[in-house]
Amino acid sequence: MVAITGTLIVQILVFLALVFFIKKVLWGPVTQTIDERRQKISEGLAAAERGRLELDEAVKEAESRLSKAQEEARELLATAQRQANETLDKARSDARAEGDRIVAAAREEVDQAVASAKEELRREVGELAVTGAERILKREIDAKAHNDIIDDLVAEIR
Amino acid sequence: MANSGGGSAEYITHHLTDWCVGCTADHQPSGLVDFGAFTIDLIIVGLICAGLVALLALFIRKRLTVEDPSGIQMAMEAGVEYVSDQVGQVFHKRNDFVGAMALTIFLWVAAMNLADIIPVDLVPSVLGGIGHLLGFEHVYFRIVPTAALDTPFAMAIVVFAIMVYYQFRANGAKGYVKRFLTHPYGKYAAPANILTTLIDDLSKPVSLALRLFGNMFAGELIFALLAMLTLSALSPPSAMVAVWAPLHFLGGFIWSVFHLLIVFLQAFIFAVLSIVYLGMAQQTDH
Structure with a gap:
């Protein structure tokens, strides 16, 4: 009932065969799969870490570019403002100078007109005086002889 | 059971008798060791389990x-x-052979132990019926290889052989002999050392095999004893069957659940202790 029999030999052979079969078909492939997965996971983690670092770098780069662009925009705006102001100032001063010039020319013209009117008036007053004197004296006055007197009169009128 | 008319002793005996080739006329091996006898039923179940x-x-x-x-x-x-972790802890490096062997032990032993959960009379009854049709008076068929000595010892002997190989590999032939002579009592107690070391070494495979065998043999026996509750009330038929049959089924259910734990626990223990023993064998500091 309880004995060691020839079955022992058979079972040793079956066991050994099964061990080699399991080692080749189950143990080997499964451990290999586990190793592959382990490697894949560590590679994946490394890649994720690398990606994170690259992202940080990219964000930093983007921020620096953005601030640079803002700086440039600000400078550009300031320059434009300054130029506009300069242009405006120049236009203003040009306009003022032109106006001054025109006023001066007009004033000169007026002065000339006044002067010529005065000259005309003087001449006519002189003639009137001579004519008046002639009428008073009933004779012709030698205009040349009394030119100096007339001139004095004219000067007084002036 | 068709051929259990002779009472409980015969029923139990029938359940513990193998389909044997090379056995004596009473279907038993000729002695405690009989390499001329082959228990075909256990070989068949063992092969089926290995195939699964x-x-x-x-x-x-x-x-x-x-x-x-x-x-x-x-x-x-x-x-x-x-x-793999267990092997790594004991060997401090990878050892695919020991790992694969421990896994094989667990899977094969668990598969063979699980045959114990099959109702105890099912396979013998079916095969007995077929046998009667073919003209055999008695059909013996046990279905749990681990409830006999051969299969547990087959694995234990393989483990032991590898243990010896590892001891040789770690310490050399001289170291192996020296360990027998000087361990553990020192060089002046050689006879005691030889005896102690021999027991120390042999107890490992023997305990491996007997632990598994004992658990599974007891489990099988308890299923057979539970089945006798109903059987005792059926021959001769009596009204007590109304009491014993429900007890039989309840007890059978409870024992099946408990035995399921033992099935996997024993497979696990055999596998882990094999790793531990092999790990001890390959250490150089004996």
Whole structure:
């Protein structure tokens, strides 16, 4: 009932065969799969870490570019403002100078007109005086002889 | 049972008798050791269980993936990883042979132990019926290889052989002999040392085999004893069957659940202790 029999030999052979079969078909492939997965996971983690670092770098780069662009925009705006102001100032001063010039020319013209009117008036007053004197004296006055007197009169009128 | 008319002793005896080739006329081996006898039933069940384990291995290998493991693959990976960890702890390095052997022990022993959960009279009854049709008066068929000595000892002997190989490899032939002469009482107590070391070494495979055998033999016996509750009330038929049959089924259920734990626990213990013993054998500091 309880004995060691020839079955022992058979079972040793079956066991050994099964061990080699399991080692080749189950143990080997499964451990290999586990190793592959382990490697894949560590590679994946490394890649994720690398990606994170690259992202940080990219964000930093983007921020620096953005601030640079803002700086440039600000400078550009300031320059434009300054130029506009300069242009405006120049236009203003040009306009003022032109106006001054025109006023001066007009004033000169007026002065000339006044002067010529005065000259005309003087001449006519002189003639009137001579004519008046002639009428008073009933004779012709030698205009040349009394030119100096007339001139004095004219000067007084002036 | 058709041929259990002779009472409980005969029923139990029938259940513990193998389909044996080379046995004596009373279907028993001629002695405690009889290499001329072969218990064909246990060889057949052992081969069926090995075949099932091999099919499981092929099934899993076919569906192995790195990215998207199936449930059965993850379960097997967990088992392999566990065995691998145990081997690593004991050997301090990878040892694929010991790992594969421990996994094989667990799977094969668990499969063979599980045959104990099959109702105790089912296979003998069916095969007995077929045998009667073919003209055999008695058909003997046990279905739990681990409840006999051969199969547990087969594995234990293989483990022991590898233990000896590892001891030789670690310490050399001189170291192996020296250990027998000087361990553990020093060089002046050589006879005591030889005896102690011999017991120390042999107790390992013997305890491995007997622990498994004892647990499974007891489990099988208890199923047979429970079945006798109903049987005793049937021959001769009596009204007590109304009491004993429900007790039989209740007891059978409770023992099946408990035995399921033992089935896997014993397979596990055999596998882990094999790793531990082999780990001890390959240490150089004897």
